[in-house]
Amino acid sequence: MTRAVEQVRLDATTISGHHLISEEGLFQFGHSKDDPNLPQVKLMMGMIDPLGIPLVTEVVSREQAR
Numbered sequence: 032m033t034r035a036v037e038q039v040r041l042d043a044t045t046i047s048g049h050h051l052i053s054e055e056g057l058f059q060f061g062h063s064k065d066d067p068n069l070p071q072v073k074l075m076m077g078m079i080d081p082l083g084i085p086l087v088t089e090v091v092s093r094e095q096a097r
Contacts, residue, residue: 042078045074047069048070057072057090058072058092059071072091
């Protein structure tokens with residue numbers, strides 16, 4: 032039996048680390064609450080609530096994330 036999804040939760044986080052930076056690379060510098068000296072990516076995830084099953088993810092370089 033198929034059940035309709037009634038609620039989706041969105042959560043965003045940044046991931047930083049010691050990575051090489053290149054113009055076309057995914058890890059870039061951007062505003063950081065943790066360490067502005069480390070490049071980051073931003074991860075956005077949509078999950079079906081209340082099950083917590085991932086529905087969709089998007090990863091963008093940090094200088095693009097708003």
